[in-house]
Amino acid sequence: MDHFLYRNGELYAEDVAIAEIAAEVGTPFYCYSAATLERHYRLFDEALEGTEHLVCYAMKAASNLAIVKLLGGLGAGMDVVSGGEYARARAAGVPGERIVFSGVGKTRAEMRTALEGGIRQFNVESEPEMEALNAVALELGVKAPIAVRVNPDVDAKTHAKIATGKSENKFGIPIARAREVYRQAAAMEGLEVVGIDVHIGSQLTDLEPFRQAYQKVAELTDALRADGHDIRRLDLGGGLGIPYTRSNEVPPLPSDYGALIRETVGHLGCEIEIEPGRLVAGNAGILVAGVIYVKSGEGRDFLILDAAMNDLIRPAMYDAHHDIVPVKEPHAGAEGARYDIVGPVCETGDTFARGRDMAAVEAGDMVAFRSAGAYGAVMASEYNSRPLIPEVLVRGDQFAVIRARPTLEEMLNRDSIPAWL
Numbered sequence: 438m439d440h441f442l443y444r445n446g447e448l449y450a451e452d453v454a455i456a457e458i459a460a461e462v463g464t465p466f467y468c469y470s471a472a473t474l475e476r477h478y479r480l481f482d483e484a485l486e487g488t489e490h491l492v493c494y495a496m497k498a499a500s501n502l503a504i505v506k507l508l509g510g511l512g513a514g515m516d517v518v519s520g521g522e523y524a525r526a527r528a529a530g531v532p533g534e535r536i537v538f539s540g541v542g543k544t545r546a547e548m549r550t551a552l553e554g555g556i557r558q559f560n561v562e563s564e565p566e567m568e569a570l571n572a573v574a575l576e577l578g579v580k581a582p583i584a585v586r587v588n589p590d591v592d593a594k595t596h597a598k599i600a601t602g603k604s605e606n607k608f609g610i611p612i613a614r615a616r617e618v619y620r621q622a623a624a625m626e627g628l629e630v631v632g633i634d635v636h637i638g639s640q641l642t643d644l645e646p647f648r649q650a651y652q653k654v655a656e657l658t659d660a661l662r663a664d665g666h667d668i669r670r671l672d673l674g675g676g677l678g679i680p681y682t683r684s685n686e687v688p689p690l691p692s693d694y695g696a697l698i699r700e701t702v703g704h705l706g707c708e709i710e711i712e713p714g715r716l717v718a719g720n721a722g723i724l725v726a727g728v729i730y731v732k733s734g735e736g737r738d739f740l741i742l743d744a745a746m747n748d749l750i751r752p753a754m755y756d757a758h759h760d761i762v763p764v765k766e767p768h769a770g771a772e773g774a775r776y777d778i779v780g781p782v783c784e785t786g787d788t789f790a791r792g793r794d795m796a797a798v799e800a801g802d803m804v805a806f807r808s809a810g811a812y813g814a815v816m817a818s819e820y821n822s823r824p825l826i827p828e829v830l831v832r833g834d835q836f837a838v839i840r841a842r843p844t845l846e847e848m849l850n851r852d853s854i855p856a857w858l
Contacts, residue, residue: 558672561622633658655705748826749809
């Protein structure tokens, strides 16, 4: 569910017309609905009601300070994967005890920053990382709380580039070696073992891979406790998918996911952490673009937009589908058209859709990419020297620009020409 609906022939974000925002900020831009963000976070929180838990929003999905502050104010923890995301979480007012630091390549500088600033736990992914964290903690005279990320070798049945739980993936320690690695961790004076971490991928539309992974985690919990480890926290990752199309495919609900967690690990008496990102932010955002030209080609028509692959990389990188709809609601019986929908970047890969059937539009019209709130703005770049596009947050009948479009002068001023040129 989202809060982007047609009203009086125009697409609205909550109670604000998209055309009103476009008149102020220009196109293209990202627009987020606060009500949708809040609703989706609460669905996860309610799914684990009655269980000691913390819903840690995966900031890599959408990390604008306003979004992080909104969710943090609801009580969300944050799952961060870099020192920059950690800094964003703290700048948005999220306390260190609600921040989990994940990722395969944490540097010693990042470890030091988090230990000095406060951290709930590090999800460590290798023995070298564990040794580095131990050394930094000893230098600071503190103990670093850790959960070891185990790789359960479970096929998440998702896109190969976002699967993380198979044996050939770069993430985590093979679950068969977990007991050995936990013995090493327990012997390091700068570390405090608090739990187990697992994450198998993103955009999962079936609960069965979760079931397989969590059953393995339950078995490992029993084994590690028998070895004398105080396993009191289970970080079960994120990855629950969203519907990118208006088809009949409906991913599992957070309530179903919560029931599965209770069924597989609820008997262990552990605090549960989950790290949803896409399902919180995905349907809470749209990308609005203007139509520059409608171009007739050989056997096809091209819809050329002012948004490009640098603004939304998912279709080029993952062959991802986004529903694309006119901002002006098509009237009943409106003429349809079939387009290849593309951007102005000088690459054939700058293609959002091929042979897409939709209502006919004209130059000067606007279209909206649905379900663009996750992995949209955060993955954007300035390729072709195109400025990063604005981000706008709507609440009720109010909207605010939460990241402005930089001017070309601001972009150029970030570069410097050596005196010897």
